[in-house]
Amino acid sequence: MNLCKGRSYMDQVNLKKLAKELNLAVSTVSRALRDSHEISSQTKERVRELALKLGFQPNPHASSLRQNKSKTIAVIIPEIENNFFSQVINGIESITPNKGYHVLIYLSHEDYNKERDILQLLGNGRVDGVMISFSNSTTNYEHVEAWQKAGIPLVFFDRTCDELDVPNVMTNDAEMAFKATEHLLKRGCKNIAFLGMAGSLSITNRRKVGYLQALEKFKVTNPPQIVELTSKDYSNREILRQLFEGPSRPDGIFAAIEKFAVNTYEVCKEMDLHIPQDVKVISFSNLQAAALFDPPLSTIIQPAYDIGREAASILFKLIEKKMLLPYEKKMILPSQLIERNSTAITG
C-alpha cells in the first residue's frame, strides 16, 4: 500500500524546473504561461508544450501568497443533513468551477460559538469571500462585525441579518407564511400552531410575521400558538406530544422547517391522530419525497438552488469589485406552495 511519503522534491514540477529545461528565465516562463503580451508566440508555444507534457500546475499557495488571492470561498451553514442546504450548495457549485474557485464547507451545528470560531479561522486570507446562513443560537452579530473589518466580501443567505449592511439572498418568507396560514384557514382550521426554530432566526421571525398577519386578517379568535422547536428530534417530539395532549389541541400545523413536519407526522402516527381529518399540516420543505408521505404533505418549496447560485454570483461581484445593482443588495426569490392531501378538506 502506498504509504504516501509526500511528493518528493524531485517530482515537483515548478517554474524553475521548466525554466532550466527550456534554457529560459523563471520570469519568462511565468509570463508565457499567463499569456503575457510581452512574450513571443514561439516561446509561449515551447513553454506551454513542456508545461503540458510535465503536467505543470502552479503552486496555489505561492500564487495566493504573492497575489493575495486564495481563489477559494467559504460556505458556513448550520447543518448539512437538510435538503435545503444541500441544494444551496449545488447552486453555489454551479458557479464556482467556471470562476476557477474552490469551495470550503463549514458547519456551525447551530452553535454560535462554533460560528464565531469558524469566522475567526477565516480571517487571514484563507478565503476571498464568505457566504453564511446563521445558526439559530446566533443572537448578536459582533463576530461578523469584528470580522467584516478585514474587508472580506460577505453575503448572507436564507437565515440573514438586517442589522448589518451586507447583501442578502432569501425567499419571500412572510408572504409564503401568510399564504400557508391562509391556506389552512380556508380549509377550515380554527386553531393553527406555528412551529418555529427556537432562537431569533430571521426566517422564523419573517415566517411568524406572515402567520400572525394571516390570523389577524381573517379575524381568528383563537390566540396564536407559537411553538419553539430545535434541531433535536427527540425533544421536538416530546414538545409536540404535549401540544396535542394539551387543552387547546391545534387543528392545523404550519411548520416553518421541514424537519418539524416530519416530527409532526411521527407524533401523529404515534398518537393515532389522523392527517388531515384531525389536524392539517403544511410545511416549508424541499423534500422531493413529500409527495409520497401518508398523506402527501403540502409544502412551500424554496428556490434553494437559485438562492445558492444568486448568492454566489453576488459574492463574485463583490470579489471582482463590481458594483451591485440595487436589487442585488436584498434579493428575494419566490417560493411555491404545493397543495397536497395533508391539507385536504375533510368530512
Add this chain to the structure above:
Amino acid sequence: MNLCKGRSYMDQVNLKKLAKELNLAVSTVSRALRDSHEISSQTKERVRELALKLGFQPNPHASSLRQNKSKTIAVIIPEIENNFFSQVINGIESITPNKGYHVLIYLSHEDYNKERDILQLLGNGRVDGVMISFSNSTTNYEHVEAWQKAGIPLVFFDRTCDELDVPNVMTNDAEMAFKATEHLLKRGCKNIAFLGMAGSLSITNRRKVGYLQALEKFKVTNPPQIVELTSKDYSNREILRQLFEGPSRPDGIFAAIEKFAVNTYEVCKEMDLHIPQDVKVISFSNLQAAALFDPPLSTIIQPAYDIGREAASILFKLIEKKMLLPYEKKMILPSQLIERNSTAITG
C-alpha cells in the same frame, strides 16, 4: 454598503508587525507563538498577549508554502442532494476541526471528465489528502493512477475501486443485498427486479451479487431482472413504467439507490399499483422520512456518518504517516435492515 476594498496593507497583522512592536526578531515571535521550548516563558507571554490583542492570525498561504502542508482535505462526491453523502460529510466534519483541517467539497455530477478535472486541479499541494466516491460514469481509474504518483494520501469510500491499492471504507453491500432479496422472497415475491445505477459502480456490482446469490440460493425459477437507472428522475420513471407494463411485471422491487425507490413509488402511484399488495419494495436508503411514506418503506440504512468519520480518520493516519492496521485497509461497516409495510405480507 461595504464594497470590500480588501484588507489594506496597514490593517494586515503579521509577524513583522508584532516583532517591531515588541522589539523582537520575527523568528522569535514565530517560535513564541508555536510554543517552542527555546523561548522564555515571559517572552511567550508578551508575544501572546499582543497577538491576541491585535487578533493576529498567521497567513495560511505563507505557512502552507513554507511547510508544504495545506491543512486542507478534499472530498469528491458524485452529488450532494442525497442524504447518504450529506451524512458522510457530517461524519468527516466531526473530525476535521479538531485536527485543524479544512474541507473542500467537489461535485463530479456523475461525470468522469469532471472527476478527472477535479483531481487534476488538486495536483499541486492544494490539499494534503483526498477522499473520493466515484461517479457512475467512471469505468477506468487512469485519472487516479496518474494522480496517485504525486503521493498524496487517498481514501475511497462507498463507491470504491478494488483495482487500486488504496484504503476503502464501505458497507456490507453484498450481504445486505442478499438479506433484502431474501426478505422479499420470504414474503412471497417470485419475480424480483433489481434497480441499479447504470455504469460500473462498485456498489451496484456488489449489491447485484447479493441479489443474484439470494435468487440462486432460494432456487427462484424466474430469471433475474436487472434494471439500469440513472440520476435523471424523468427517464427513470419512463423505464419503470415500461417495466411494470411489460410481460414479466415484477412483484418485488429491490432498489439499490434511495432515489430509485422514490421513483418506484411515484410510478406505482401514477399507475395505481398498490404497495405491498401488487408489488413489494425495499431500498437502500438513509431517509429519516422513509417511515412516513405511504406505505412506510422498508430500508437498508447505511452507517453513512460512520463511513465518513472512519474514512477521514484513515486519511489522517495516512497524512500523519502512521501505519494502518490491517482492517483499516478495507473497512466494512454494517448496514441495518428496517422492515416496514412496503414489504408486508398481504392477503
Add this chain to the structure above:
DNA sequence: CTGTTAGCGCGTTCAA
C-alpha cells in the same frame, strides 16, 4: 534564549 539569514514558488518591477 534570541537574532540573522535563507528560501518555499510565484509574479512583478526594473534593467537590458
Add this chain to the structure above:
DNA sequence: TTGAACGCGCTAACAG
C-alpha cells in the same frame, strides 16, 4: 522580447 532581482509571510538552519 527576455533576464535578474525582489518580496509576499512564514519557518528552519545556523550563529551567537
